[in-house]
Amino acid sequence: MLYFSPAKAAAILFTALLVCAFAVPNFFPASVVATWPAWAQRRIVLGLDLQGGSHILFEVDTEQVRKDKVASLLDDVRRALLKQPRIGYTGLTARGNSVEVKIRENSDVQQALSRLRELSQPMGGILSGSGQRTVDISDAGNGLIRLSVTDAAMTERIRQTLDQSIQKIEKRVNELGTVEPSIQRQGADRILVQVPGLDDPGRLIEIIGKTAKLTFRMVDESASVEQALKGQMPPDDEIVYGTEKEGKSPYVLEKRVLVDGEDLTDAQPAFDQQRTGQPIVTFKFNTRGATRFAQATAENVGRRFAIVLDNEVVSAPVIQTPILGGSGQISGRFTVEQTVDLAIVLRSGALPARLTAVEQRTVGAGLGQDSIEKGKIAAFVGAALVVIFMLVTYGLFGLFANIAVVINVAMIFGVLSLLSATLTLPGIAGIVLTVGIAVDSNVLIYERIREEIRGGRSPITAIDAGFTRALATILDSNITTFIAATVLFIIGTGPVRGFAVTLGIGIITSLFTAFTLTRLIVAWWVRAVRPKLVPI
Amino acid sequence: MTSTFIWASLAVIAVLSVVAALSLVPHLHIIPPDTKFDFIRFRRISFPASALLSVVAISLYFFHGLNFGIDFKGGTLMEVQAKTGDADLAGMRSTISGLKLGDFQLQQFGGPANVLIRIAQQPGGDAEQRVAVEKVQKALGDNVEYRRVEVVGPRVSGELLQQSTVGIFVAIGAILMYLWFRFEWQFALGAMIANVHDIVLTVGFMSVTQIDFDLTSIAALLTILGYSLNDTVVIYDRIREMLRRYKKMPMPELLNISINQTLSRSVVTHLTVSLALLALLLFGGQAIHSFTATMMFGVVLVGTYTSVFIASPILIYLGVGTGRADAAQAADDKSR
Numbered sequence: 001m002l003y004f005s006p007a008k009a010a011a012i013l014f015t016a017l018l019v020c021a022f023a024v025p026n027f028f029p030a031s032v033v034a035t036w037p038a039w040a041q042r043r044i045v046l047g048l049d050l051q052g053g054s055h056i057l058f059e060v061d062t063e064q065v066r067k068d069k070v071a072s073l074l075d076d077v078r079r080a081l082l083k084q085p086r087i088g089y090t091g092l093t094a095r096g097n098s099v100e101v102k103i104r105e106n107s108d109v110q111q112a113l114s115r116l117r118e119l120s121q122p123m124g125g126i127l128s129g130s131g132q133r134t135v136d137i138s139d140a141g142n143g144l145i146r147l148s149v150t151d152a153a154m155t156e157r158i159r160q161t162l163d164q165s166i167q168k169i170e171k172r173v174n175e176l177g178t179v180e181p182s183i184q185r186q187g188a189d190r191i192l193v194q195v196p197g198l199d200d201p202g203r204l205i206e207i208i209g210k211t212a213k214l215t216f217r218m219v220d221e222s223a224s225v226e227q228a229l230k231g232q233m234p235p236d237d238e239i240v241y242g243t244e245k246e247g248k249s250p251y252v253l254e255k256r257v258l259v260d261g262e263d264l265t266d267a268q269p270a271f272d273q274q275r276t277g278q279p280i281v282t283f284k285f286n287t288r289g290a291t292r293f294a295q296a297t298a299e300n301v302g303r304r305f306a307i308v309l310d311n312e313v314v315s316a317p318v319i320q321t322p323i324l325g326g327s328g329q330i331s332g333r334f335t336v337e338q339t340v341d342l343a344i345v346l347r348s349g350a351l352p353a354r355l356t357a358v359e360q361r362t363v364g365a366g367l368g369q370d371s372i373e374k375g376k377i378a379a380f381v382g383a384a385l386v387v388i389f390m391l392v393t394y395g396l397f398g399l400f401a402n403i404a405v406v407i408n409v410a411m412i413f414g415v416l417s418l419l420s421a422t423l424t425l426p427g428i429a430g431i432v433l434t435v436g437i438a439v440d441s442n443v444l445i446y447e448r449i450r451e452e453i454r455g456g457r458s459p460i461t462a463i464d465a466g467f468t469r470a471l472a473t474i475l476d477s478n479i480t481t482f483i484a485a486t487v488l489f490i491i492g493t494g495p496v497r498g499f500a501v502t503l504g505i506g507i508i509t510s511l512f513t514a515f516t517l518t519r520l521i522v523a524w525w526v527r528a529v530r531p532k533l534v535p536i
Numbered sequence: 537m538t539s540t541f542i543w544a545s546l547a548v549i550a551v552l553s554v555v556a557a558l559s560l561v562p563h564l565h566i567i568p569p570d571t572k573f574d575f576i577r578f579r580r581i582s583f584p585a586s587a588l589l590s591v592v593a594i595s596l597y598f599f600h601g602l603n604f605g606i607d608f609k610g611g612t613l614m615e616v617q618a619k620t621g622d623a624d625l626a627g628m629r630s631t632i633s634g635l636k637l638g639d640f641q642l643q644q645f646g647g648p649a650n651v652l653i654r655i656a657q658q659p660g661g662d663a664e665q666r667v668a669v670e671k672v673q674k675a676l677g678d679n680v681e682y683r684r685v686e687v688v689g690p691r692v693s694g695e696l697l698q699q700s701t702v703g704i705f706v707a708i709g710a711i712l713m714y715l716w717f718r719f720e721w722q723f724a725l726g727a728m729i730a731n732v733h734d735i736v737l738t739v740g741f742m743s744v745t746q747i748d749f750d751l752t753s754i755a756a757l758l759t760i761l762g763y764s765l766n767d768t769v770v771i772y773d774r775i776r777e778m779l780r781r782y783k784k785m786p787m788p789e790l791l792n793i794s795i796n797q798t799l800s801r802s803v804v805t806h807l808t809v810s811l812a813l814l815a816l817l818l819f820g821g822q823a824i825h826s827f828t829a830t831m832m833f834g835v836v837l838v839g840t841y842t843s844v845f846i847a848s849p850i851l852i853y854l855g856v857g858t859g860r861a862d863a864a865q866a867a868d869d870k871s872r
Contacts, residue, residue: 356662358689367683374821382815384545436809447801477769481762483710491703496755
C-alpha cells in the first residue's frame with residue numbers, strides 16, 4: 001500500500017493539479033478570461049440566489065392545445081365529407097380527444113371511411129416505421145364513425161408547441177435587453193426562464209404571458225349588437241368584447257380573418273404624429289399581408305374593421321381610404337411602455353398556446369451579495385475550525401490531512417468549473433460539509449493506524465495495514481451518502497440541486513484524495529524519515 | 537473586511553501547522569484507547585427510549601404538524617428591507633391586512649430592518665398569486681427594498697411535495713439495496729430501521745421548533761440519511777470483520793468490542809462535522825438557517841446515537857450470528 005512507482009506518483013499529482021487548474025479562471029475577471037482560449041474559459045456559474053435574478057416557470061395550457069387539435073380535426077372531417085360528391089352527415093361533434101360524426105346513408109359509410117382514413121398519418125413520417133398513427137378511426141356501427149387523436153400524436157403536438165414557444169420566448173426575452181437569459185424545457189409541458197440580474201419579473205411575465213394573436217376582421221354592422229347578445233346573429237359572426245380601456249363593449253365581428261399577425265414583418269412603438277400625439281404601435285405587412293389588406297380596405301371604405309389582440313378588440317376604426325402601402329398603426333389609449341411591449345410581442349409572433357407563470361422566485365442583487373459574503377465567512381470559519389482540530393488531534397498526520405482537504409476543495413472548484421456547474425448558497429454549505437467528509441476518510445485511516453500500533457505492529461506495517469483496512473470502509477460509507485446526493489439531484493431544483501452537485505462532487509474528490517494523495521504523502525514521509533515511532 | 541478576515545485565518549492556520557509539525561506534541565486523544573463501555577446492555581434503555589421518542593415525534597407530526605413553507609403549500613413569500621432605519625412592522629401589518637389577501641404573517645428576519653412576509657395561497661389560479669404580489673408591492677411602495685420574492689402556484693407546490701416524498705423513499709430503497717448487496721440482509725434491515733428512526737425524530741424536531749419545512753429541509757433530511765448511514769456502515773464493517781475473525785465470540789461481546797474500537801473515529805468525525813455545521817449555523821445567514829439547524833440536530837445528535845445504540849444492538853434481534861444465539865443469551869444472563 002505504501003509503494004508508489006514514480007510513474008504512478010506522477011500520474012496522481014498530475015491529475016490532482018490538472019483538476020485544480022480548471023478552477024483558475026474563477027479567480028480572474030470575466031473580461032480577462034474572455035481573451036483566453038475557449039477550453040480555458042469554463043468557470044463556475046453563480047446561482048440566482050447568489051447573483052440575484054429571476055427564475056420563472058411557465059406552463060403551457062395543454063388543455064387548450066388539446067382542444068385546438070381536436071377542433072382542427074373536426075374541421076378536417078367536415079371538409080373531407082363536404083368534398084364533391086358530398087356525403088350527408090349529422091351530429092359532427094367533438095368529445096374529449098375524439099370527433100364523432102354520423103353518416104346519413106348507410107351506403108355512404110365505406111366511402112366516408114376511406115376519405116377519413118386519409119386524415120390519419122403515420123407518426124413521424126412514413127419512414128419511421130413505428131406503426132403509430134396520428135388518428136384512430138373506428139366504425140361504431142349504425143353509421144357512427146369515431147376519430148380519436150392518439151396519445152402519441154397529442155404528446156407530439158404538445159412537444160411542438162413547447163418548441164415553438166421556446167423560440168418565441170427567446171426572441172421576446174432577448175428584446176428586453178437582458179443579460180444571458182436561460183430558457184429551457186422542463187418536463188412535458190413547462191418552460192423554465194432564468195434571467196440573472198432581473199429583480200422585477202412583472203414585466204417579463206406580462207410579455208411572455210401574452211399570446212399576441214393579432215387579427216384584423218370586419219365589424220358586421222348589419223347585425224345589431226342587442227340581438228347578437230341574445231344569441232341571434234348570422235352563423236359566420238361572433239361577439240368579441242373590447243379591452244378594459246375600450247370599456248369592454250361588445251362588437252359583432254365576422255369570423256373571417258382579413259389578415260393576421262403572421263403576415264407582420266415589423267412593429268415599432270411610435271406616437272401618433274398627425275392627430276392625438278398618443279403612443280401607438282406602427283406595423284408593416286409582408287407582400288401577402290399588404291395585398292390582402294389593400295384589397296380588403298379598398299372593398300370596404302366607410303365600414304369599420306376591428307383590430308383584435310388575444311380575443312379582445314383593441315380598436316375598431318372606420319376605413320377612410322384604402323390602405324395600400326402595406327403599413328398601418330394600432331392605437332388604443334396605450335401608455336408608452338405598453339406600446340413598447342406590444343411591439344416586442346408582435347415582432348416575435350404569436351405563441352402557439354397560452355403560457356402561465358406557475359412558479360416565480362426572485363432574488364435581489366443586495367440579498368445575493370449578502371449571501372455570498374456570509375457563505376464565504378461560514379466556509380472559511382468552518383474550514384479553519386476543522387483544520388485546527390485535525391492539527392491538535394493528529395499533529396503531523398493532521399497536517400497531511402489538511403493538505404488533502406485543501407487540495408480537495410480546490411478540486412471541487414475545478415470540477416464545478418469544468419462542468420460549468422451552478423454554485424448556490426446551499427452548494428457552499430455542501431462544500432463545507434465535504435471538508436468534513438474528506439477529513440473523515442483520514443480519521444478512519446488514522447484511527448485504524450492507531451489501533452494497529454496498539455496491536456503491536458511496527459510503524460510501517462501499522463501504517464500499511466491502516467490504509468488497507470480503512471479504504472474498504474471508506475468506500476462503503478461514502479457510497480451511501482452519494483446515493484442520497486444523487487436522489488437529491490434528481491428531485492431538487494435551483495439552490496437545492498446546487499447542494500446535491502457539490503456534495504456529490506465532494507464525495508468523489510474526497511475518495512480520490514483518500515485513495516491516492518493522502519497515501520502518497522504518507523508514503524513519501526515514511527521513505528524520507530524511516531520512522532521508529534508513528535507520531536499519531 | 538472579509539478578505540482581511542480570510543487572510544488572518546489563513547495565517548493562523550499556517551502558523552499552527554508549522555508549530556504542530558515541528559513540535560510533534562502529544563496529540564489529543566478525545567476518546568482514550570481501549571474503552572470498554574457496555575453499549576449492548578444499554579439497549580434495555582435505548583430501545584424503549586427511542587420507541588417512545590418515535591411515538592412522540594409521530595404524534596407531533598399528526599397533531600402539531602409541520603410548518604410547511606410555500607414550496608409545499610403554495611403562496612407567496614417576500615423578504616423586504618426598510619431603505620432607512622428599522623422596518624415598521626405594525627404599519628406594514630395594517631397596510632397588508634387592508635389588502636384583504638386572506639392569511640398572512642409578518643416576521644422579523646435577520647436584522648431589525650428585514651421583514652419576511654408570507655401570504656397564503658390565493659383562491660383561483662396561478663395568475664391570482666401574482667396579482668397578490670403586485671398589490672403588496674403597490675401598497676408598500678418605494679420605502680422598502682424587495683430582497684426576495686417567491687411565488688409558488690398550487691400545482692407546482694403539490695408536485696414538489698409529491699416528488700420530495702417519493703425522493704426520500706427512493707433514497708431509502710436505493711441505500712437498502714446497496715447495503716443488501718454489500719452486507720447480509722440483516723445488516724440492511726438494521727440500517728434501515730435506524731434510518732427511519734433518524735428521519736422520524738428529525739421530523740419531530742422540525743415539528744417542535746416549527747422550523748420552515750421546505751425544499752432545503754428535504755435536502756437536510758437526505759443528507760442526514762446519508763451521514764447517519766455512513767456512520768452505521770463504518771461500525772457494521774467492523775462487526776463483519778470481527779464476525780469473520782472470532783468465530784465463537786458471543787454476539788453482545790463482539791458488538792461491544794466493535795463499537796468501542798470504532799468509538800474514537802465516530803466521535804472525532806462527528807466533532808469535525810459539527811464544527812463545520814456550527815460555522816454554517818453561526819455565519820451562514822438566515823437563508824440556510826433552517827437547513828443547518830435541522831442538519832445539526834439530525835447528524836450530530838440523532839445520527840451518532842442511532843449508529844451506536846440502535847443500529848448495532850438491533851443486529852442481535854435480527855439474528856446476525858444465530859449460531860451464537862445460545863452463547864449470546866448465556867452471556868447476557870451472566871451479566872445480569
